[in-house]
Amino acid sequence: MAKLTIDRETCKGCGLCADVCPKHLLALSREINAKGYHPIGITDQEACIGCAFCARMCPDAVIKVEK
Amino acid sequence: MAVVYEKTKLLTDKPLHYCPGCTHGIIHRLVAEVIDELGVQEKTIGIAPVGCAVFAYDYFNCDMMEAAHGRAPAVATGCKRVNPKNVVFTYQGDGDLASIGAAEITHAATRGENITVIFVNNAIYGMTGGQMAPTTLPGQVTTTSPYGRDPKLCGYPIRVSEMLATLDGPAFIARVSVHDVKHIMEAKKAIRKAFEMQIAGKGFSMVEVLSACPTNWGMTPQEALKWLADNMIPQYPLGVKKEVE
Known part of the structure; x- marks a missing residue:
């Protein structure tokens, strides 16, 4: 199982990571961060395969991937 | 658990000021990762432009300098000639490099x-x-071409990479894109190659990166990346334009 760590306060909610996730596990959260954006969140941590596509796509480098 | 991917230490902790979905952040990260992987952080000097990337000196964790609009290649020339052991790069946008800085580049x-x-x-x-x-x-459509750019009135866009590739001086010129993960990996390879050419003393190297501007294009980040792939790549074909042995 892979583990995603998301820096939710730095995320700007652009959603580019969600588009490249091959398992479609990423979605914008309902709550907002201090900057006023809806940060990205993972819907099913167990299903993550740790490909790190999301982290490579993220313009703000908010995602850390461990496997 | 082993780390598969994390933010490189060549980027500072300061959050980027770019708009959501702006691909400047991806390009910053690729350049920072290449400097880190080549192990040249201590002797690298980056030259920031005027434009959106004007605050690049806050984000790269190496020596940085700010140049007047379009003059980054001139400042870089000085940094390199004073101490040729320095690894010197400029980071410039199209308004900076292709317009006011056309002579310097x-x-x-x-x-x-x-x-x-x-x-x-x-x-x-x-x-x-x-x-x-x-x-x-x-x-x-832009704010100064509200009916769309009319080439009869405003001329045609400049293909900077092809133009510079006709010169005898450059050692490596490539155009890449960052609109999906595959192209991001290819862009990183090209940027790495450009830095390696400099370190090997081959001469001038440039990587043109096609980038999205969701805010000023008036699109969502997703629409902007699709527009880039559908419209910019046919106008600006990707690939290596020049490479010396």
């Missing part, structure tokens, strides 16, 4: 100045509010 290239140029082409002036740039596509 052309002459730095034709001199074969041993520097690396990262040229971010988003076909628009970003920081000043979305005006037409030399790289704006025919028909593209």
